[in-house]
Amino acid sequence: MRYLEVRVAGWLSKTCVAIATSLMLVTAGCSGGAQEAGAKRTxxxxxxxxxxxxxxxxxxxxxxxxxxxxxxxxxxxxxxxxxxxxxxxxxxxxxxxxxxxxxxxxxxxxxxxxxxxxxxxxxxxxxDGNDGIVLKNAAGLADIKGRTVYLVELSVSHYLLARGLSTVGLKLSDVKTVNTSDADIVGAFANPAATAAVTWNPQLTEMARLPNAKLAFDSHQIPAExxxxxxxxxxxxxxxxxxxxxxxxxxxxxxxxxxxxxxxxxxxxxxxxxxxxxxxxxxxxxxxxxxxxxxxxxxxxxxxxxxxxxxxxxxxxxxxxxxxxxxxxxxxxxxxxxxxxxxxxxxxxxxxxxxxxxxxxxxxxxxx
Missing domain, CATH: 3.40.190.10 (Periplasmic binding protein-like II)
Structure with a gap:
């Protein structure tokens, strides 16, 4: 599932967890994988x-x-x-x-x-703004303290959260994180009980449009990281x-x-x-x-x-x-x-x- 009005397929799972998942469908033309590394070939x-x-x-x-x-x-x-x-x-x-x-x-x-x-x-x-932290009913990022944050754990989203928290004197221990796939995060954040999430575009744009939602921090504030x-x-x-x-x-x-x-x-x-x-x-x-x-x-x-x-x-x-x-x-x-x-x-x-x-x-x- 992709999100936005026209099924935007933007940033897919910029995740750093090397999980053992089944191989996904690859477009035609994949000939069975790379050949021996270090060999001269064409x-x-x-x-x-x-x-x-x-x-x-x-x-x-x-x-x-x-x-x-x-x-x-x-x-x-x-x-x-x-x-x-x-x-x-x-x-x-x-x-x-x-x-x-x-x-x-x-x-x-x-x-x-x-x-x-x-x-x-x-x-x-x-x-330069494609990754961000979204909060509901918040004046700024400092309001994230004590909240449950939905994100793809151990990903660039997790890194962005840590960097954002550091700008307001908070640590990762000041929040609770819930591992949420990129496919599910928009739906999870749409739940009224969810008040904090970290994701990337196009999901980020969609979530920031939800009622009472605010983009509290984004990658524009940590350029070139x-x-x-x-x-x-x-x-x-x-x-x-x-x-x-x-x-x-x-x-x-x-x-x-x-x-x-x-x-x-x-x-x-x-x-x-x-x-x-x-x-x-x-x-x-x-x-x-x-x-x-x-x-x-x-x-x-x-x-x-x-x-x-x-x-x-x-x-x-x-x-x-x-x-x-x-x-x-x-x-x-x-x-x-x-x-x-x-x-x-x-x-x-x-x-x-x-x-x-x-x-x-x-x-x-x-x-x-």
């Missing part, structure tokens, strides 16, 4: 789920942009839709996909924490650098097209909206709360800025505090995070998440 599968900032990928496949760049580099790339976000990350983690669209937190807590060496090669956007990425298995990328080059070319040609303020740009965004199950107007509204890095230069600047270390420190500290690094982890340093410039956050002997700007740098230099 065919690759990338998983995606519906979210405004990720819709350029399937659009590029439909429009022939994927084939154009794949042909240039002698590869074949299939973008595979997975109907549930967390399942797409689980399939990548299991080696069924060579790459996946994912948030920075989930890249850390699912594949990286599970021992899968993963490289983030495209920084697409950050949530919830990052949306394309990640690739590091061994696969190292053996097949042309995959990274093709993906960077695909992304920036498509982003350039969708940002055009002419008929071609409008047509591209309208096609993305149809793929997301919504209207062009609703899709454009979601884009307004999605800070797209519109050029490779902008993305490289963001990824190489000192603020990335601070962001990932907050994310890893929260993740460790919730036990998301596994029982064997004794500190937040357990999982190493490779930052641009050769710096490492955490254990340098166990780097499992790498922020690799090299392909975006090639796009910025015009050398793809």
């Amino acid at each position: 065919d690759f599968s990338i998983g995606w789920s519906i979210y405004a900032g990720w819709m350029p990928w399937p659009y590029a496949q439909q429009a022939g942009i994927v084939k154009k760049w794949a042909d240039k580099y002698g590869v074949k790339i299939n973008f595979v839709q997975v109907n549930d976000y967390v399942e797409s990350v689980n399939q990548y983690n299991a080696g069924k996909l060579d790459g996946v669209t994912v948030t920075n937190m989930d890249a850390l807590t699912i594949p990286a924490a599970g021992g899968k060496d993963t490289s983030a090669i495209i920084l697409g956007d950050y949530s 919830i990052l949306d990425l394309l990640v690739i298995d590091t061994a696969t990328l190292k053996a097949n650098p042309n995959l990274g080059k093709a993906l960077a070319g695909i992304w920036y040609e498509t982003i350039g097209l969708m940002q055009r303020q002419d008929a071609a740009g409008a047509a591209a965004r309208a096609a993305m909206a149809r793929m997301a199950g919504t209207t062009p107007e609703a899709f454009d509204a979601q884009l307004r709360t999605t800070h797209l890095y519109g050029t490779p230069r902008d993305a490289v600047a963001a990824l190489t800025a000192p603020t990335l270390a601070g962001t990932m420190t907050k994310v890893r500290d929260f993740s460790f505090s919730k036990g998301l690094f596994g029982q064997g982890a004794t500190s937040a340093d357990a999982v190493g995070i490779g930052l641009p410039g050769g710096k490492t956050l955490g254990d340098p002997a166990n780097v499992k998440l790498r922020f690799d700007p090299s392909f975006m740098e090639q796009a910025a230099a015009g050398t793809l």
Whole structure:
């Protein structure tokens, strides 16, 4: 079930809990999963789920942009839709996909924490209001104290709640949380007894419209902390650098097209909206709360800025505090995070998440 008047399919389950669920239906074209990591080859599968900032990928496949760049580099790339976000990350983690669209937190807590060496090669956007805390009958966020909060536990929603509480001098222990799936959260919050919830768009917009509801805090207040990425298995990328080059070319040609303020740009965004199950107007509204890095230069600047270390420190500290690094982890340093410039956050002997700007740098230099 999707929410909004026209069955908007926006952010699906940006959840970091690696639960063992049955495989969801995958669109035709998935050939049975990724091949052996580290082998030199030509065919690759990338998983995606519906979210405004990720819709350029399937659009590029439909429009022939994927084939154009794949042909240039002698590869074949299939973008595979997975109907549930967390399942797409689980399939990548299991080696069924060579790459996946994912948030920075989930890249850390699912594949990286599970021992899968993963490289983030495209920084697409950050949530700039797409995630939020909604309260009923409240003057402000401080009124959340003592309330029961509905959310997808141990997800970016849980992280957003912790960050929001810290701005009003509260802690997670000051509220009670109830784990609620993204499919059920709108209905749960519609119950008169429910007075607090955390979610993402499009559910967030729908819930904020309910009687006496107020958007008390959103990701616009913690800019560049919830990052949306394309990640690739590091061994696969190292053996097949042309995959990274093709993906960077695909992304920036498509982003350039969708940002055009002419008929071609409008047509591209309208096609993305149809793929997301919504209207062009609703899709454009979601884009307004999605800070797209519109050029490779902008993305490289963001990824190489000192603020990335601070962001990932907050994310890893929260993740460790919730036990998301596994029982064997004794500190937040357990999982190493490779930052641009050769710096490492955490254990340098166990780097499992790498922020690799090299392909975006090639796009910025015009050398793809």
